[in-house]
Amino acid sequence: MERKITIAIDGFSSTGKSTVAKELARYLGYIYVDTGAMYRAVSLYALQQKIIGKDHFEVARLIEELPNITLQFQYNEKLGFAEMHLNGVNVEKEIRTLEVSGYVSRVAEISEVRAKLVQQQQEMGKNKGIVMDGRDIGTVVFPDAELKLFMTASPATRAQRRFDELTAKGDAVHYDEVLENVIQRDHIDTNRKDSPLVKAEDAIEIDNSYLTREEQFDAVLELVSEFTKTI
Template sequence: MKKITIAIDGFSSTGKSTLAKQLATKLGYVYVDTGAMYRAVTYYMMQNGWVTDNALDKEAIVNALPNVKLHFQFNAELGFAEMYLNGVCVEQEIRTLEVSRFVSKIAEISEVRAKLVEQQQEMGKEKAIVMDGRDIGTVVFPDAELKLFMTASAETRAKRRFDELVEKGQHVTFAEVLQNVQERDYIDTNREDSPLVKASSAIEIDNSSMSKTEQFELVLQMVQDVVNR
């Protein structure tokens, strides 16, 4: 069977990662969560005090990039690969609202994007990969055989994110999560370097009122159509 590259872009909390994991499992493809990579870099910079509510030390962040070693390691019990930062699993630490507050600001830095895009392109050289993020179909894999652009209302996405965080035991309010979603939308779509935009050849999917199963079956058919061309 022909192997392809599947690029999934879209706004935060649209279920990109969930869909990508489903597809990778079904197809036997490699799954790469680029959002986790940006979150891990953000977490590292936060730990060192270079990004706070009051300031962002861009020079220190850029100088520290060579010290940031990222890799994914498959966890058989969970059924997906976890994010490791300098040899330590940080999968739980990078999923907090606190990291979410700063990740779009770190992702605005061109040097950060250049470092991670280079790694992402290397991962996809052999195809048979599903990658999700903000610039996969436009920058990382502009020639991907299937490009998807996920969207949903801000309120719907905030509710999903809020439920997810509460289930993990984090103490947040819906208002906080909604504000974070809206702020990230603005930063992601207005940054100078690789802003979030729909690739010209991408298929837009508004999943505001779509179940995970409905979405998966819809996209799986799209994959099969592309593979069988």
């Protein structure tokens, strides 16, 4: 029989982490957890409650409100993956907007927010057989994961992918605006004091700037097969 393992996928924004993680979990029959969706949901809550905005961020208030924030993944059979629910409401579409993207890195900087979500994430992965993607999965959440991947691509490539994704959904965005958001998020993610985005020493880096979705999946699947051989 094949042993179940923990697969930690880290990397920069818009590198296709969630896409490959979903496909991998579906193929392996593993649980998939999109930690970015969790931070996005907290950011959406902060926006809805006017805790954060262009000219303000009431950090102390957000920390006080954390006990009132309930996050839950609910599997959607039609889509084939779990969607994020914030306080009982499906917010999968709302958390993917450029507006939320503009604030999520700032919200994720807050140590109390990270502590709350990391605890939940570690609980989800206790029994292995899980694919989790985010910024600190291989370094903080699952430092002992059997397989750690680090996804990267050029900012221009990632911005174009994100732009195409948003416009396909009907969002009115400009490429330059998306590129600026990608660069800002990279800076915040790699320079924050609490759990900055870094490549774990034992992570395998995959630069998918010039890989198709299929080529990337095949490359990852080949790596996974090395760690799930019959024992």
